[in-house]
Amino acid sequence: MIKxxxxxxxxxxxxxxxxxxxxxxxxDGELNATARYYADHTxxxxxxxxxxxxxxxxxxxxxxxxxxxxxxxxxxxVGLVLARGRRRTRTEQRELPPSGELLTTGSxxxxxxxxxxxxxxxxxxxxxxxxxxxxxxILASAILLMLLTDPLRRFSHRLISALESTSGLVFxxxxxxxxxxxxxxxxxxxxxxxxxxxxxxxxxxxxIYSFIGLKVGAEFSSMLVSLSETEDS
Amino acid sequence: MSTIMxxxxxxxxxxxxxxxxxxIRGDSVPIAMLAAGLVSLLASVLFLLLAAPDVAMxxxxxGSGLTTFxxxxxxxxxxxxxxxx
Numbered sequence: 404m405i406k407x408x409x410x411x412x413x414x415x416x417x418x419x420x421x422x423x424x425x426x427x428x429x430x431d432g433e434l435n436a437t438a439r440y441y442a443d444h445t446x447x448x449x450x451x452x453x454x455x456x457x458x459x460x461x462x463x464x465x466x467x468x469x470x471x472x473x474x475x476x477x478x479x480x481v482g483l484v485l486a487r488g489r490r491r492t493r494t495e496q497r498e499l500p501p502s503g504e505l506l507t508t509g510s511x512x513x514x515x516x517x518x519x520x521x522x523x524x525x526x527x528x529x530x531x532x533x534x535x536x537x538x539x540x541i542l543a544s545a546i547l548l549m550l551l552t553d554p555l556r557r558f559s560h561r562l563i564s565a566l567e568s569t570s571g572l573v574f575x576x577x578x579x580x581x582x583x584x585x586x587x588x589x590x591x592x593x594x595x596x597x598x599x600x601x602x603x604x605x606x607x608x609x610x611i612y613s614f615i616g617l618k619v620g621a622e623f624s625s626m627l628v629s630l631s632e633t634e635d636s
Numbered sequence: 637m638s639t640i641m642x643x644x645x646x647x648x649x650x651x652x653x654x655x656x657x658x659x660i661r662g663d664s665v666p667i668a669m670l671a672a673g674l675v676s677l678l679a680s681v682l683f684l685l686l687a688a689p690d691v692a693m694x695x696x697x698x699g700s701g702l703t704t705f706x707x708x709x710x711x712x713x714x715x716x717x718x719x720x721x
Contacts, residue, residue, distance in 0.1 A: 524693070532690045533690060537694050537697055540694070540698050540702060544701050627702075627709075630709050
């Protein structure tokens with residue numbers, strides 16, 4: 404009874420809080436000072452058509468490095484916990500129902516297209532919505548589709564970890580190059596800015612975002628692969 | 637927000653609340669997982685309506701794609717283990 408009363412009281416409190424916010428809300432007629440700064444300065448300074456990407460990779464590049472590190476830690480911990488479990492081998496595999504004809508044939512068609520879409524999303528991160536994180540997640544979903552089709556399929560852990568660590572090192576290395584050849588850590592102007600809107604523009608942003616995409620894709624894939632490989636932990 | 641967008645956004649919000657209720661109150665675990673994925677999918681459409689395509693992409697790929705299948709992986713492992721015993 405008391406529990407139910409507390410829940411109702413909490414709900415009423417949250418309700419009044421949100422009602423107050425909603426009633427006091429009026430949409431902004433124009434951009435505020437911070438948004439105005441980024442909207443005005445992104446195209447001439449950074450040269451990226453997508454302002455969100457310019458903020459993520461250059462203005463707030465250090466935050467992105469932190470995010471990538473958190474994701475790396477997560478993947479490492481998942482791998483560490485699952486490595487203690489017994490490896491599933493082909494002989495002691497419990498009987499799995501065969502994945503249907505539709506899934507097998509469909510994935511043969513879809514996996515290359517999904518990989519292509521993922522690469523497109525992170526290579527064009529400075530022009531169109533999306534970027535390294537989104538593209539990496541799309542790459543990992545192609546790996547997921549392959550695992551759904553054949554749960555016994557094995558991926559090379561050596562390849563995944565080499566890809567992951569190389570991308571991370573290149574990301575930090577490009578950031579350090581910015582200290583020496585441009586304005587500071589992760590400054591994108593170590594390459595020419597180029598024409599706004601063309602593929603080779605915005606300095607080093609497409610390079611950094613491609614490596615972030617590969618890194619994120621490798622991390623998600625390693626999580627999925629280790630989950631699928633261990634029998635029990 | 638234009639006049640067409642507002643009813644669409646309200647419809648999406650109502651569908652999200654419905655899917656969330658199915659996820660919380662439903663009896664079947666797989667249906668609850670699918671409903672939770674549906675909440676993410678509808679949220680990504682809502683983000684798109686609110687002119688945030690970057691967030692919408694992340695939500696669609698991670699929230700409704702990878703997370704849902706992660707739940708199914710774990711569900712399969714839990715059920716497989718209980719069958720062994």
